Amino acid sequence: MFAPQFGYHRASSVAEAGELLRSNPGAKLLAGGHSLIPVLKLRLAAPPALIDIGRLAELRGIAVDGGSLRLGALTTHAELAASPELQRHAPALAQAASVIGDPAVRNRGTIGGNVAHADPASDLPTVLVALGAAFEIAGAGGERTVPAAEFFQGMMATALGDGDLLTAVVLPARPPGQGQAYVKFAHPASRYAVIGVAAALTVSDGACTAAAVAVGGLVPVPLRAPSVEGALAGGPVAADALAAAADRVAADLGDDLIGDVFASAEYRRAVAAVWVRRALEAAAQAA
Amino acid sequence: MSAKIFGSGIRRREDPRLVTGSATYTDDITLPGMVYAAMLRSPHAHARIRSIDTAAAAAAPGVLAVYTGADTAEALAPVPTAWLLPDSDLQVADYPAIARDTVRYVGDIVAVVVAESRYQAYDAVDLVAVDYEPLPAVVDPELASRPGAPQIHDGIAGNQALHWTVAGGDVEAAFASADVVVEERIVQQRLIPNAMETRSAVARFTRASGELTLWNTTQNPHIARFICSAVTGVPEDRLRVIAPEVGGGFGSKIAVYPADFVTVFCAMRLGRPVKWTETRSENYQATTHGRDHVQQVELAATRDGRITGLRCSVWAGLGAYLSTAAPGIPTILHGLMLSGVYDIPAVKEDVYGIYTNATPVEAYRGAGRPEATFMLERLVDRLAGELGLDPAEVRRRNLIPRFEDGHPVVTGLTYDSGDYPAALEKLLAHAGYDRLRAEQAAARERGRHLGIGLATYVEICGLGPSQVAGAIGFQGGLWESAIVRFHPSGKVHVFIGASPHGQGEETTFAQIVASEVGVSPDDVKVFHGDTDNTPMGWGTYGSRTTAVGGAALALTARKIKEKAKIVAAHLLEAAVEDMDYEDGNFFVKGSPDRGKTIQDIALMANVSWNMPEGVESGLEASTFYDPPNFTFPFGAHLAVVEVHPETGQVDLLRYVALDDCGPQINPVIVAGQVHGGVVQGIGQALWEEAVYDESGQLVSGTMLDYALPRADRLPEIEVLSTVTPSPHHPIGVKGVGEAGTIASTVTVYNAVMDALRPFRVGAVTMPLTPERVWRAIQEAQGG
Structure with a gap:
């Protein structure tokens, strides 16, 4: 529990953080530190330097602009969970943020650090994939925006390259008639998602006019569930219809499922549909 | 008040210091010139140690010493077990504090590094190069007992440490004549005790006097002193064990551990105070399950x-x-x-x-x-x-x-x-x-x-009864002792041999004294956990502190009360048999308003101007209680x-x-x-x-x-x-x-x-x- 030696730099602007990243090969960005510090303390990594971006005010805050939300990368999970804007415009994200870890983790951990770490058992990426979020990245060659579906590339692997700094997450505000939900089967020790499901159902006159469903936790990268979405679109949101749609998730999971001592891949595959159904029911209820 | 204090849910006096972070745990002890030990622990469950190269670690910044089993073999006796169960064919395997030829679980100590800082110690641990020859391992006890299982200790066949039987009545007949038999195979899985405070030791050895002080997260400091003396050779009279605040034990702080002895060894070798505190990962691997x-x-x-x-x-x-x-x-x-x-x-x-x-x-x-x-x-x-x-x-x-x-x-x-x-x-x-x-x-x-x-x-x-302890091979007694000392102002110090570590006996023991002799529990301070200023006791485990130590204390308080009655009778110029007592007041029967309070008596006994014939000065008593x-x-x-x-x-x-x-x-x-x-x-x-x-x-x-x-x-x-x-x-x-x-x-x-x-x-x-x-x-x- 004692980290190896590392250099420390505190950036005073996003631009300076980028320069420090590029002039310190192998350096890691330090925001909330809730993924990075344990890795250092367990001596699983020994980066030569940390670049502290934790005090960059320009990376903070939640802004609503017309039909979209912009979340600064340093916005903490606690801020996400407590935000009235988020509860109104992206309630699934607020819900997911409220069930990360425990209060201490939520007070320190940030959305930027969370998605950049891309832990497959994390909660926020699943919601961001379902809601069609995009990520603003400041890199050596300027700024660019990457959609969530392209951002998450593998277990703990993202579109972020050397010298890149994630500055914000943007996502569309909830349209009228859309209900959202995030449910998770939490690991009893870590509280990471063994299975996490995000659902957004737009309902009109008892029928589902649009559906977005993503699953995480049991797959290396959060996945949209097109079979489930297809079964829902145009159909009723009655319990049996939701259950039938949820059962389709098996076709969307692929072959590469995560398993561990607590919950095997086989078990997770077998019960995934139950958790999808619970998410669909909650989303339909909220619509 | 005092009659009701027994059974009253007064607040724990321990809590203010615990919940405000002002308690002193072993890891909070910092001494001038103190250095830090870190253990290199085996990454293998079972392996032969072919060689250990400590040169790079010894040369690392801040490192004072690197010791292996070869260094401690002479200085430290094998780690003993204290329960030599009779009639069980008990096979006690050699248990060196630092492994010598073979490691037998993930967490077995292979070397220790002592450095000026904790970080330097852990950096240097990573530099100790050990060449292991992995051996087959077995962790399931039933599998380990079967023929062909990996042999863990030389000469201990079937890995069997003991075979013990308890029987009563005619069980064969009971089953032969049973209307119904039900059976089940049950696995009681291994658990990790998870005390909030991980284990820790600080050892200070004074060469000039040969005195060793060991601050240690233990449930039983007197047993720790007894065993530590046997393993390190420091005589018991020169060895002081202090259990400062102990953050939970649940049994995991009964044992005296190899790392404790190794920390003592380092302090004695180097002549500097040495602190060792395990990390949580180390706690999971090496503190008992x-x-x-x-x-x-x-x-x-x-x-x-x-x-x-x-x-x-x-x-x-x-x-x-x-x-x-x-x-x-x-x-x-x-x-x-x-x-x-x-x-x-x-x-x-x-x-x-x-x-x-x-x-x-x-x-x-x-x-x-x-x-x-x-x-x-x-x-x-x-x-x-x-x-x-x-x-x-x-x-x-x-x-x-x-x-x-x-x-x-x-x-x-x-x-x-x-x-x-x-x-x-x-x-x-x-x-x-x-x-x-x-x-x-x-x-x-x-x-x-x-x-x-x-x-x-x-x-x-x-x-339990010490005679039973002896009969069942427990290498110690199981009595407890208490000293109750009244100061001149009527305030009370209680010294006990047991060592509560979260259970709240500083509060409940004050309640016992208060209810027996009629003082306020706020006037009673309970001391425990230091072998130099508490009487001998066999520790806090097995729900015994109140059951045994509390009995010693209650009997001691009653001795105080008896003496107080004699002093009060003398001061009131009455016969002892004419005395009555209620709520801390000693008085001649029928005259409660002209009595002597326990505080009056404490003062008079301590100044001793006018004591009854043949009664000693002071107001103090002690009891060794061995339960029947x-x-x-x-x-x-x-x-x-x-x-x-x-x-x-x-x-x-x-x-x-x-x-x-x-x-x-x-x-x-x-x-x-x-x-x-x-x-x-x-x-x-x-x-x-x-x-x-x-x-x-x-x-x-x-x-x-x-x-x-x-x-x-x-x-x-x-x-x-x-x-x-x-x-x-x-x-x-x-x-x-x-x-x-x-x-x-x-x-x-x-x-x-x-x-x-x-x-x-x-x-x-x-x-x-x-x-x-x-x-x-x-x-x-x-x-």
Whole structure:
């Protein structure tokens, strides 16, 4: 529990953080530190330097602009969970943020650090994939925006390259008639998602006019569930219809499922549909 | 006031310093010139050490020394076990503080680095190069006992550390004539005690005087001094052990550990104070674990549900070496409690204590008794299911009737007092048992699967008569001592040999003194945990501190009261036999308004201007109390769960605990002890497990993997009690530290199995994770 030696730099602007990243090969960005510090303390990594971006005010805050939300990368999970804007415009994200870890983790951990770490058992990426979020990245060659579906590339692997700094997450505000939900089967020790499901159902006159469903936790990268979405679109949101749609998730999971001592891949595959159904029911209820 | 202070739920005086962070733990001790030790621990469960190269580590910045087993071999005697169980063919394996040729579990110490800072020490540990030749490993105790299993210690065949038997009555006849026999194979998984404070030692050796001071997170500083003296050669009179604030133990701080001796060794070699504090990862690997039984149990009964016999074999994993109290846990503290709260005419148990390539096993809250209670109470539920009887009714038919002064049982023990039927009936009435069964049936109609679990228990506490300790091979006494000293102003200092570490005896012991001699508890300060300023005592474990130490204290307070009465009579110019006493006031019968208070007497005894003939100055007394028997707390617990068959998830909906620990000195503290114990027991049923893979790697090596109970998964615990005093104890108390854990694991397990009855599943291995429950349902359904 004692980290190896590392250099420390505190950036005073996003631009300076980028320069420090590029002039310190192998350096890691330090925001909330809730993924990075344990890795250092367990001596699983020994980066030569940390670049502290934790005090960059320009990376903070939640802004609503017309039909979209912009979340600064340093916005903490606690801020996400407590935000009235988020509860109104992206309630699934607020819900997911409220069930990360425990209060201490939520007070320190940030959305930027969370998605950049891309832990497959994390909660926020699943919601961001379902809601069609995009990520603003400041890199050596300027700024660019990457959609969530392209951002998450593998277990703990993202579109972020050397010298890149994630500055914000943007996502569309909830349209009228859309209900959202995030449910998770939490690991009893870590509280990471063994299975996490995000659902957004737009309902009109008892029928589902649009559906977005993503699953995480049991797959290396959060996945949209097109079979489930297809079964829902145009159909009723009655319990049996939701259950039938949820059962389709098996076709969307692929072959590469995560398993561990607590919950095997086989078990997770077998019960995934139950958790999808619970998410669909909650989303339909909220619509 | 004083008459009511016994039984009053006053606040714990320990808490302000604990909750404000101002308590001093071992790791808070900082001494001039202090340096830091870090242990290099084996990454292999079983390997030969071909060579160790310490040169790079020794040359690293800040490093003072690197020592290996070759350095400590001469200086440190083997780590001893303190329970040499007789009639068990006990095989004590050599247990070097630092491994020499062979490592036998992941966490065995291979080398120690001492450096100016902790960071430098850990950096240098990474530079020690060890060439290992991995050997086959075995971690399952039953597998380790089979022919062909890897041999862990030379000359110890079958890895068998001990084979112990308890038997009473004609068990063969009982089974031969039984109407019904039920059986089950039960695995009591390995648990990690998880004290909030990890282990720590600070050693200071003064060469000029040859004096060693060891600050240590221990439950028993006097035992630690005794053993540390034997291992390091520092004479007991020059060795002072201080247990500062100790952040929980649950049994894991009974043992005196290799790392403690190594820290002492470093301090003596270097002439500088040395601190060692384990990391949480190190705690998981190297601080003792609990449970680890494989049990094969059979119960014989008549058609109408009367239990006629119990027969079992237990393979108890003891880990790679015998920890301090290890041999007695799965034997004496387990097998003797086999018949529980029932009159069972015949029992037999064979216990095989087995070496494995895993962390040594010690006492863990309950220590043998939860494992015994589980076997019996699980089989009673099986019997109920087999006979189609209600589990409560089967228990009713077998409970020992009320007794007030001694009831012998088939294992040879004599229980002190008990009213098991009253406990069960009060529990059932409070819980609304019949209504719960009706709700359960209605819920099943609606497709919900509720389960109701019951367990009754009795445990053996208040260890114990020292003569018995000797007979069962415990290498120490089991008495306790107390000194009560009144200062001139009437304020009181109490010195005890036991060493509470979270249980609250600084408060309850002040209440004992207050209630006996009529001072305010605020005027009583309790000292413990320092071998230089407390009298000898054998430690805090086995729910014995209040049961034994509290008795010593109550008797001491009574001596004070007797002396005070003599002094008061003298001052009032009255005969002693004419004196009366009430609430701290000593007076001539009929004249309470002209009495002498205990404070008046404390002043007069201390200034000693006018003492009675032949009475010594001062107001101080001491007692060595050796109990005539153990105490036997008991109770009955009930849990309600809901199982979700589609995922296997279990929700604990309700928990009711009835515990009878005799008269309660402080019911709030009793409830706190019950809460903590119940939750730890629930943890075993539902969440906790030290998982090793086949090569002996600890897979559940961090708190991300090892699931401790969390408040949001638990219902409000409903705490009930009955009060049955122990007939042989001066104030009747029996001890409550472990009560909650004894019954709660099997109570919750029985509840889950009750919910699963429609699916006709077999046994499910603990912890009852969603996947295990789901698989059991799938298999039962042929899925």
